[in-house]
Amino acid sequence: MPLPTIDVLIPAIEKDLGTLPRVIDSVRAMVRHPIGRFLIIAPDTPRMRQLCATKRCTFVHEHTVLPITKSDIHYRSARWERSGWLYQQLLKLGAEKLVTASYYFVIDADTILIRPHHFLTPEGKTIFYTRNWSQPEYFVTYRKLMGREPARTSFVTHYMLFERAKVRQMKQKIEARHGMSWYRAILKSMNRKKQFAFSEFETYANYHISSSPGRHVLKPAMNRSFHLHPSQLAPARLRQLALRYRSLSFHKRKDYSR
Numbered sequence: 698m699p700l701p702t703i704d705v706l707i708p709a710i711e712k713d714l715g716t717l718p719r720v721i722d723s724v725r726a727m728v729r730h731p732i733g734r735f736l737i738i739a740p741d742t743p744r745m746r747q748l749c750a751t752k753r754c755t756f757v758h759e760h761t762v763l764p765i766t767k768s769d770i771h772y773r774s775a776r777w778e779r780s781g782w783l784y785q786q787l788l789k790l791g792a793e794k795l796v797t798a799s800y801y802f803v804i805d806a807d808t809i810l811i812r813p814h815h816f817l818t819p820e821g822k823t824i825f826y827t828r829n830w831s832q833p834e835y836f837v838t839y840r841k842l843m844g845r846e847p848a849r850t851s852f853v854t855h856y857m858l859f860e861r862a863k864v865r866q867m868k869q870k871i872e873a874r875h876g877m878s879w880y881r882a883i884l885k886s887m888n889r890k891k892q893f894a895f896s897e898f899e900t901y902a903n904y905h906i907s908s909s910p911g912r913h914v915l916k917p918a919m920n921r922s923f924h925l926h927p928s929q930l931a932p933a934r935l936r937q938l939a940l941r942y943r944s945l946s947f948h949k950r951k952d953y954s955r
Contacts, residue, residue, distance in 0.1 A: 698819050702731040704796040706803045708738045708785040713806035714748060716947050719927050720809055721752045727810035733798045738762060738788050763791045763880060772889050786897040787880050793864040804856035808946045809927060811939040816858035818914055825902050826854040826918040832893035839900055841886040842871060845907050852902035854918035855946050859901060867904045919943045
């Protein structure tokens with residue numbers, strides 16, 4: 698059975714422009730599904746629009762996705778500012794209304810794929826990539842938000858395939874449970890005094906697993922993080938890394954490491 702066509706979605710900001718072109722190229726090279734629409738959700742700037750034109754991606758102004766913006770979130774302390782980080786997570790869930798394919802693939806703007814990937818089995822099961830550690834507060838928020846226990850693994854691996862109908866269903870469940878919009882329920886359920894208090898990846902994957910038992914396959918993520926620019930890795934080094942890892946993340950600041 699041929700793999701279904703998927704849309705691709707990348708939320709980004711100006712400081713991602715150093716890695717974003719390579720992320721786009723890696724998706725096109727390493728994702729084995731046919732790709733439909735390739736969407737970049739970002740602030741409206743000349744450089745971002747130029748990149749989208751050059752890379753043949755559709756530019757989406759981030760302010761058109763949700764009724765709220767980064768300035769409405771207020772997720773910060775005297776030591777850290779994470780409103781934009783959280784806003785991008787909400788954009789990934791809100792983008793369900795933008796895509797036209799039944800599935801959409803989301804990847805962080807600092808992560809490149811270095812091995813071929815597919816995200817559905819021939820039987821239609823979703824493939825989730827996992828790691829063995831997470832932030833405990835992600836699961837505290839999940840319990841408050843969904844009233845369910847999470848799985849004993851982590852799905853925060855910087856990219857994920859979302860089923861459009863299931864994202865919509867999850868948001869409807871959240872709204873019915875909390876009596877408010879899904880994004881306001883998330884903001885209300887998380888402890889914004891904690892620096893890592895919500896994960897869209899943990900939330901969606903756990904909802905998928907609990908609502909569709911047996912309709913998933915788990916694989917180890919095998920991601921490696923760097924605090925450098927991807928141009929500093931020679932092609933031979935990338936080939937060597939691909940023997941051990943599936944993806945590489947090039948974090949710009951420590952507080953963006955997830």
